[in-house]
Amino acid sequence: MTMAGAFPKNSKYDCIVIGGGHNGLVCATYLARSGRSVLVVEAADRVGGAAVTREFSPGFRVSACAHLLHLMPESVVRELRLGAHGLRLVADGMPTTALSGDGAPLRIDPGNPSALAERSSADAAAYPVYDARLRRLALALQPAFDTPPPRLGTSSWGDRLALLRLGWRIRRLGRGDMRELLRIGGMCVQDLLDEHFENPLLKGALGFDAVLGANAGPRSPGSVLTLLYRMAAAGAAGSSLAQPAGGLGALSDALAEAAIDAGAVIRTSAIVDRILVREDRAAGVVLQSGEQLTAASVVSNADPKTTFLRLLGTEYLDTGFVRRIVHLRARGLAAKLHLALDRPPRFTGLNEAALQGRLLLAPSLEYVERAFNHAKYSEFSAAPILEITVPTVADSSLSPAGKHVLSAVVQYVPYRSAAAGWEQEKERFTNLLVDTLESHAPGLRESIHAAELLTPVDIEREFRISGGHWHHAELALDQFMMVRPVPGAAQYRTPVDGLFLCGAGSHPGGGVMGVAGRNAARQILNGATHASHRRGRKTTPRTDAERATPANEQAA
Ligand SMILES: Cc1cc2nc3c(=O)[nH]c(=O)nc-3n(C[C@H](O)[C@H](O)[C@H](O)COP(=O)(O)OP(=O)(O)OC[C@H]3O[C@@H](n4cnc5c(N)ncnc54)[C@H](O)[C@@H]3O)c2cc1C
Incomplete structure (x- = not known):
């Protein structure tokens, strides 16, 4: 089904975006606004990916995966004019209440620690200090979200400058905060929370946000980093939990409107079977129906395992890269x-x-x-x-x-x-x-x-998310920033010229943010090409049976 757009079916596009998840739609809009002809092909009968509203029982509708909006930067909402395209919030600044097994629930609000004081005056005093410090640390990391992560060990001035900028932001924290960032960065969140608080209910709730969507518990090393990451994504204003009118699907509908308004064409119920490669470049897609659609570049909103193992095919990749994708951890736990x-x-x-x-x-x-x-x-x-x-x-x-x-x-x-x-x-x-x-x-x-x-x-x-993972691929130190999802595909570019990633599996990860989609569009518009990981030793072409196996099964 074609939703709308200015370009006729079967024409050659500048860009084809595989997947109309929120990141695919954001990417398509920025590309179309820059004058590119863009086609979004979405397998489902509606856009939004894991940010949709659908009926689960007659008359009852729900945001089917993501249900809270709190990570999308104000700049994305403003630049895409989502308000004008129908986005309206029915709840914002939603409070958090921790349910207790045997006592009264506890309302948690950094701006108003009085409820905490009733349980523990020490916690009430410690909470604003803890919250302010973590926010400062998170904010030092935050600007790194809005740009492609720098490549390591290149002689490019752009990469060197990006690393310097990150170092400078951390340096600007000052000695105390810098030391604290180094000290707690690899720690488990339980140790951190035990240092600051005594009330188990408060600690449980604060620790929850560190492990939500992750394959980690509060005693897992690195869980402080995932907490800082979540706080960084929320930006300077801090995390304000919100609910769009009509659920998260209404956000995706507004994003689709923005994309169409910018000139993009969106086709739903269009399942991509494989990515076309011609003369070593991505050249379009072939749909399950057999229809071929050609484009100068292809951008995948699908997860990395699906993109490389199923849609592209290992025959276009060197064995080292394939091994990294196969071993990418992407088993969901939510x-x-x-x-x-x-x-x-x-x-x-x-x-x-x-x-x-x-x-x-x-x-x-x-x-x-x-x-x-x-x-x-x-x-x-x-x-x-x-x-x-x-x-x-x-x-x-x-x-x-x-x-x-x-x-x-x-x-x-x-x-x-x-x-x-x-x-x-x-x-x-x-x-x-x-x-x-x-x-x-x-x-x-x-x-x-x-x-x-x-x-x-x-x-x-x-x-259609391998492993059903919240972030398309585990968000952990070894799959983070300049090694996300894997080295060789960490700047939205891939080993195949003209093929890009724009989904949650790339930097800065999952959650309904739109930042990966925006960064990917900027990278494509910068016209970067990247060939350092291009075909070295080829792997053997896949058999039909391998193509039919879900990407996540291949990783097993
Ligand atoms: C249970 C759960 C709860 C969550 N709750 C929240 C929450 O409350 N708040 C929050 O911010 N985040 C939440 N998340 C995370 C968030 O939903 C995801 O990180 C985010 O939606 C990913 O967006 P995306 O656009 O990158 O990818 P996706 O939403 O996965 O979109 C990818 C799109 O590509 C399409 N596609 C894949 N293969 C093909 C193909 N072959 N042909 C055509 N199209 C294809 C898919 O159909 C899909 O539409 C939750 C995740 C889960 C699993």
Whole structure:
């Protein structure tokens, strides 16, 4: 289906973007605004990728993967005029409340530590200091988000200057903060939080944000870095959790409007089967229908494993590069639970106003680590951690009158369930989740009209993300900045001329930010070419059976 655009079907485009996830749409808009003819080909019947709103039970709609908007920079919203294209927030600055297993819930607000003071005056005093310091450290990293990461060890002045700029920003922190960044950068978040706070509920909630979407627990080294990273992505204003009217799909619709307004053509239900390579350059795509579409460059919003192992083919890559992509860690651990409810849930100790914020079920760091333990052995957590929202409190358009939707990110849910496999385990796990929620919101079970659980396997299948991973590829020190997703493809360019990446698998990673899409567009417009990793030793062409195997299976 063609959504709109100025260029006729089957003409040669300047750029074809594979995938209309939010990053693909952002990339397409910047390219089209610069005068490029751009075609977006999206496999699903709607745009948005993992940022969509869809019906999961008759009359009940939900943001199917991402449900909170808080990482997209103001500059992207402004530059793409998303307000004029229909984006409207029904909730902003949503508060966080930590649910307690045995006591009253705790509201966490750095600007107003009075709720903390009721539990611990030491925590109330420590929190603003801790928050301000982490923000300063995060802000020193933040400008690195908006540019392609520099290449290491080149003689290019651009790369040297980018490294110098990063070093200078860290140097400008001053001796105390610089030392602290070095000290805590590789630490686990549990050690950091134990140094500052005493209340387990507060520590659990703060640690939750460090491990959300990651294959890590609070005792995993590097979990402070992922926390700093999340804070850096949120920018100077800090993380303000928001809910668009109509869910995250409305954001994607506004992005699609912006792309079309800029002149891009968007085709949905158009599954790319492979990337065309001619004379060592990406030259277009072949759709599953057999249709060929040609372009001067191809930009992939699909994850790196899908892009290189399935759509391009290892025959165009040297063996070292292929090995790095095969070993890229991309097994998701986050699932999504959707409940259609006959009435709003009643959480113990909370009034209905608190349902306008997000609720965290991570009552201590030990609880979070224990939840993670299971996943290490491919089991689902017996006591999982949850990020819960009730989007219908602020937006009644998502459900029939008087009814509600509960949307929860669930960790830790392994890609492979070691027991009987997800087909058999799903019902058991859904029941466990409902029991867990019921213990905090008595009566919830009897108000459930319908339930849907999306495991990482479902996310892989529905959203075409290898491993169903939040970030398309684990965000960890070894898959970070100038080595993200892998050396040789870390600046949005790839070993094949004319082929670029623009999705969450590239710098600065996942979350609904649009920054990877914007950076990729800038890189393409800079006209950079890159051949340092081009074909050395070729691998053998894939067999049909290999092409048919999901990219994530090939990595196993
Ligand atoms: C359970 C879960 C909850 C999350 N919650 C949040 C949250 O609350 N807030 C937040 O900021 N982030 C959240 N995230 C992360 C966020 O959703 C993703 O990081 C982000 O949406 C990735 O965007 P993207 O545009 O890079 O890729 P995607 O959204 O994955 O888009 C890629 C697109 O490429 C298309 N595609 C793939 N292969 C082909 C092909 N062969 N042919 C054509 N098209 C193809 C796909 O259909 C898809 O539309 C969550 C993620 C998960 C898994």
